[in-house]
Amino acid sequence: xxxxxxxxxxxxLGFAAILIxxxxxxxxxDFYKYKCPQALGVIKSVVLRAIQREPRMGASLLRLHxxxxxxxxxxxxxxxxxxxxxxxxxxxxxxxxxxxxxDVIDEIKEAVDKACRCNVVSCAxxxxxxxxxxxxxxxxxxxxxxxxxxxxxxxxxxxxDANIDLPPPFFSFAQLLGNFQSHGLELKDLVLLSGGHTIxxxxxxxxxxxxxxxSNIDSSFAAGLKNGCPVSGGDNNTQPLDYETPTRFxxxxxxxxxxxxxxxxxxxELYKGDGSESDQLVKYYGSNPYYFARDFGASMIKMxxxxxxxxxxxxxxxxxxxxx
Ligand code: HEM
Ligand SMILES: *[C@@H]1O[C@H](CO)[C@@H](O)[C@H](O)[C@H]1NC(C)=O
Ligand SMILES: *[C@@H]1O[C@H](CO)[C@@H](O)[C@H](O)[C@H]1NC(C)=O
Ligand SMILES: *[C@@H]1O[C@H](CO)[C@@H](O)[C@H](O)[C@H]1NC(C)=O
Ligand SMILES: CC(=O)N[C@H]1CO[C@H](CO)[C@@H](O)[C@@H]1O
Numbered sequence: 001x002x003x004x005x006x007x008x009x010x011x012x013l014g015f016a017a018i019l020i021x022x023x024x025x026x027x028x029x030d031f032y033k034y035k036c037p038q039a040l041g042v043i044k045s046v047v048l049r050a051i052q053r054e055p056r057m058g059a060s061l062l063r064l065h066x067x068x069x070x071x072x073x074x075x076x077x078x079x080x081x082x083x084x085x086x087x088x089x090x091x092x093x094x095x096x097x098x099x100x101x102x103d104v105i106d107e108i109k110e111a112v113d114k115a116c117r118c119n120v121v122s123c124a125x126x127x128x129x130x131x132x133x134x135x136x137x138x139x140x141x142x143x144x145x146x147x148x149x150x151x152x153x154x155x156x157x158x159x160x161d162a163n164i165d166l167p168p169p170f171f172s173f174a175q176l177l178g179n180f181q182s183h184g185l186e187l188k189d190l191v192l193l194s195g196g197h198t199i200x201x202x203x204x205x206x207x208x209x210x211x212x213x214x215s216n217i218d219s220s221f222a223a224g225l226k227n228g229c230p231v232s233g234g235d236n237n238t239q240p241l242d243y244e245t246p247t248r249f250x251x252x253x254x255x256x257x258x259x260x261x262x263x264x265x266x267x268x269e270l271y272k273g274d275g276s277e278s279d280q281l282v283k284y285y286g287s288n289p290y291y292f293a294r295d296f297g298a299s300m301i302k303m304x305x306x307x308x309x310x311x312x313x314x315x316x317x318x319x320x321x322x323x324x
Contacts, residue, residue: 025310027148031125036116043126046111047133050104055247058134059200060100065131066196066303067099068124070183071162073307075154076124078162079105079320085156092162097236098203102321105130109320123320124151128304135296138199139249142290145297148304152314155323169206173269173278183306185299191270191281192299195292198253199246201238202263204229210265216272218260225263239263254286 032039050057068078071089078095079102080088089095105126112121128147136144167179180190208229211222221243228237240246241263242253253267262268271282285292318324 027150027305027308027310029146029148031149032121035120036112036118038115039112039121040129042112042115043108043121043129044133046104046108047130048137050107051134051137055138056199056201057101057104058138058247058249059196061104061127061130061134062196063200064099064101064105065127066193067095067162067166068127069303069306070167071165072154072158073309074124074128074151074304075307075309075314076122076127076151076317076320077154077157079123079127080154080157080323081321083322087159088157089159089162092159092166094166094168095162098206101130105320113318119316119318122151122153122314122316124153124308125149126320132300135249135300138247139293142293143249143296145300148301150308150310152309152311153317153320153323154309154314167266169202169264169266170209171266171269173272176266176269183303185302187277188281188295189299189302191278191285192292192296193303194267194270195251195253195285195296197241197264197267198249198251200241201246202241203235204237204239205235207239207263207265210263210268214265214268216260216268217262221259221261241267251286251289251292254282254292257282258286 047058047061064078065074067089068074068076071077078089078099081090082088090099105123108126108130109121109123112126113119128149128151132145132147167176171179177187177190180186185193207225208231210217211225211229212231225239228234228239242256243261243263244252244256256262257267257271260268262271270278272279285295315324
């Protein structure tokens with residue numbers, strides 16, 4: 001009976017939501033205001049709990065949104081398990097053995113559906129909100145931004161596209177910029193969003209080349225990393241991307257780069273000390289936390305707007321790991 005009532009309520013609310021005009025193709029901050037007013041609060045509380053359990057989870061949730069958006073848009077495709085019809089993105093090289101947070105997304109989905117008594121909040125939106133909340137929890141209020149909502153979930157995913165569309169850590173500056181431009185982003189977004197590496201960890205296999213062979217790396221910084229990341233073996237050993245404050249969303253990452261202490265080759269590509277436009281942005285954000293907070297939010301919104309499925313496109317998944 002309870003289930004039937006909630007189904008009827010869900011149906012009526014869903015119908016009311018259709019009558020309230022929303023322009024399709026456009027995301028809006030109050031998409032769930034009528035459909036499920038509790039949604040954002042519930043997501044935030046589950047994210048907070050997950051980060052209290054394990055501070056790294058904030059980083060993992062932020063990265064999940066990036067990896068979702070860069071592969072055919074922010075459509076929750078990254079969450080899909082492999083099926084007979086497609087091999088999903090989870091086993092693509094940039095994701096295999098390193099992308100995390102899927103359990104937390106499931107936990108959020110369950111809590112949100114229960115609170116809404118209805119399946120209305122898409123997995124793609126959950127990932128976007130969880131990323132925003134993670135940043136705000138680890139960085140403080142200035143790092144919060146009005147996340148835009150109304151994305152539907154994809155019914156497919158592509159292992160191939162994940163391999164092609166996500167930038168690897170050995171990319172040069174020109175390749176990184178080209179990759180971001182191919183996603184409708186520009187140099188400023190590349191620098192700002194790379195600032196996401198102010199939190200989280202990376203595996204030895206992603207920075208081995210850099211610490212043994214790069215020349216633009218602080219030598220004692222490199223030496224200190226070689227113990228945990230030998231020339232061969234230890235591929236899964238991790239190190240913080242921002243060695244100073246790996247669980248604080250701050251501007252330290254940009255300061256690290258100015259001391260040639262970027263962990264990844266791709267990080268250090270953004271600062272070479274040659275006075276380039278990229279160098280100048282790194283310096284600017286390194287010493288202006290307020291502007292970093294403001295502009296990071298703007299770039300996240302831009303990234304979150306990439307090719308969303310809206311209106312009748314896609315679906316709201318019942319289970320984030322599989323299509324309905
Ligand atoms: C600019 C190109 C980028 C490259 C080449 C890159 C590469 C990487 C690599 C190699 C790792 C470590 C993965 C592993 O251990 O296997 C990583 C981790 C991470 N990346 Fe990026 N990334 C880029 C941009 C971004 C962006 C735009 C964001 C978010 C706005 C982001 C957020 C993160 C976070 C938070 C982690 C740590 C995740 C964790 O600890 O679970 N990255 N990235
Ligand atoms: C594969 O696609 C077909 C046709 O679209 C569909 O009927 C079937 O349920 C799909 N199988 C899986 C495992 O998703
Ligand atoms: C690294 O960890 C993954 C599981 O996350 C495991 O499958 C793999 O074998 C490990 N690789 C090494 C070299 O230990
Ligand atoms: C460093 O570069 C040399 C020459 O290109 C290569 O043979 C070696 O494998 C590289 N070492 C690492 C750890 O990547
Ligand atoms: C990854 C992938 O193949 N995505 C496609 C899923 O299907 C929609 C149309 O329904 C395409 O637009 C996507 O490119």
